[in-house]
Amino acid sequence: MKVTVVGAGAVGASCAEYIAIKNFASEVVLLDIKEGFAEGKAMDLMQTASLNGFDTKITGVTNDYTKTANSDICVITSGIPRKPGMTREELIGINAGIVKTVSASLIENSPNTIIIVVSNPMDTMTYLVHKTTGLPKHRIIGMGGALDSARFKYRLAEALEAPISDVDGMVIGGHSDVGMVPLTRLATRNSVPVSKFLSDDRLNQVKEDTKVGGATLTKLLGTSAWYAPGAAVSGLVQAIACDQKKMFPCSALLQGEYGLNDLCIGAPVILGRKGIEKVVEIELTDAEKEHLHTSAEGVMKTNGLLEL
Numbered sequence: 222m223k224v225t226v227v228g229a230g231a232v233g234a235s236c237a238e239y240i241a242i243k244n245f246a247s248e249v250v251l252l253d254i255k256e257g258f259a260e261g262k263a264m265d266l267m268q269t270a271s272l273n274g275f276d277t278k279i280t281g282v283t284n285d286y287t288k289t290a291n292s293d294i295c296v297i298t299s300g301i302p303r304k305p306g307m308t309r310e311e312l313i314g315i316n317a318g319i320v321k322t323v324s325a326s327l328i329e330n331s332p333n334t335i336i337i338v339v340s341n342p343m344d345t346m347t348y349l350v351h352k353t354t355g356l357p358k359h360r361i362i363g364m365g366g367a368l369d370s371a372r373f374k375y376r377l378a379e380a381l382e383a384p385i386s387d388v389d390g391m392v393i394g395g396h397s398d399v400g401m402v403p404l405t406r407l408a409t410r411n412s413v414p415v416s417k418f419l420s421d422d423r424l425n426q427v428k429e430d431t432k433v434g435g436a437t438l439t440k441l442l443g444t445s446a447w448y449a450p451g452a453a454v455s456g457l458v459q460a461i462a463c464d465q466k467k468m469f470p471c472s473a474l475l476q477g478e479y480g481l482n483d484l485c486i487g488a489p490v491i492l493g494r495k496g497i498e499k500v501v502e503i504e505l506t507d508a509e510k511e512h513l514h515t516s517a518e519g520v521m522k523t524n525g526l527l528e529l
C-alpha cells in the first residue's frame with residue numbers, strides 16, 4: 222500500500238506520522254514544493270521508527286511526482302492555512318490553483334489512485350477536483366466531517382463529564398464555521414441519547430463550540446490545527462487501505478442524496494478499498510434538513526467563485 226501526501230507542512234507531516242504509527246502502509250511519500258522540506262520531514266519521521274515501532278518507509282521529495290507513481294491513495298494538504306480572523310473560504314484564491322495543478326500531477330503518475338482532499342475551503346476544493354480531473358466520484362473524498370465529529374465528541378464528553386470513549390456523535394454538512402450540522406439528536410453516551418443528560422441550552426453550546434472548533438484553535442495557535450486533522454485523515458486512509466467498510470462523514474459528490482445535487486458536502490459514507498462505497502442516507506428532521514440545505518447554499522456560493 223503506497224500513500225502519497227502532498228504538502229509536508231503541519232497537517233501533511235502529522236498525517237504521515239499517524240499513518241506510519243498505525244503501521245498499515247508499506248510506503249508514504251511526502252511531497253512539497255519547498256526545496257528539501259519534505260526530505261527533512263521524512264528523515265525526522267523515519268528517525269522515530271525505532272522509537273515508535275513502525276516499519277512504514279517514509280520518503281520525502283521536492284516536487285518530483287515521478288516518485289509518487291502508482292500510489293494507491295493520495296492526500297492533498299498543499300496550500301495556505303488561515304490566520305486568526307479569517308474564514309476558510311478566504312483561502313480559495315490561492316488554494317484553488319494549487320489543488321488543481323497538484324491533483325493533475327498526481328493522476329498523471331497514479332491514474333488509479335483515490336484522492337483525499339484536505340486543503341481549504343475543503344468542500345469546494347473537493348468539487349474542483351471532481352470538475353477538473355474526471356475521476357469517478359467514488360475516488361474523490363473530502364476530509365472534514367471526521368475531524369468535526371471528533372471535535373463534537375470532545376465537546377460532548379466535556380459537557381457530560383464523561384470519557385470520550387463513552388460518547389458517539391456525527392457532524393454532517395459543510396466544513397465551515399457556519400455550515401457544520403452537528404447531529405445532537407443522534408449523539409449518545411453509551412447508546413443513551415445525550416439529551417437525557419444535557420439541557421437544550423448546554424447542547425446548543427456544544428453545537429456552537431463544535432462549529433467554530435477550527436476557528437477557536439486558529440485563534441490560539443496563530444495558524445490552523447494539525448494533530449486532529451492529521452489523525453482524521455489517517456483514519457480515512459486506513460479505512461480505505463484496510464477495506465474496513467467504516468462509516469465516516471466525508472465530503473462526497475451528491476447527486477440527489479439528501480435532495481442535493483452537483484456539490485460536495487459532508488454526508489455519512491462507507492469507506493472501503495474502492496473509496497466511497499456508499500453514501501448513507503439517514504432520516505433527518507425538518508430542522509436538520511433545513512440546516513443542511515442552508516449549509517449547501519453556502520458551499521455552492523463558494524463553488525461559484527471557481528473558474529471552471
Ligand SMILES: NC(=O)C1=CN([C@@H]2O[C@H](COP(=O)(O)OP(=O)(O)OC[C@H]3O[C@@H](n4cnc5c(N)ncnc54)[C@H](O)[C@@H]3O)[C@@H](O)[C@H]2O)C=CC1
Nearest residue numbers: 228230231232253254299300301302339340341343364450
Ligand atoms: N479539511 C480539514 O479539515 C483541514 C484543512 N486544513 C487545510 O490544510 C491546508 C494545509 O494546512 P497546514 O498544513 O497547516 O499548512 P502549512 O503551511 O503548514 O503546509 C502547507 C504546505 O503546502 C506546501 N505547498 C504549497 N504549495 C504547494 C504545491 N503547489 N505543491 C506542493 N506543496 C505545496 C507548502 O510548502 C507547505 O509546506 C490548509 O489549506 C488548511 O486550511 C487544515 C486543517 C484541517
Ligand SMILES: O=C([O-])CC(=O)C(=O)O
Nearest residue numbers: 303309435436439445446
Ligand atoms: O480551521 C481551519 O482553517 C482548518 C480546518 O479546517 C480545521 O481545523 O477544521
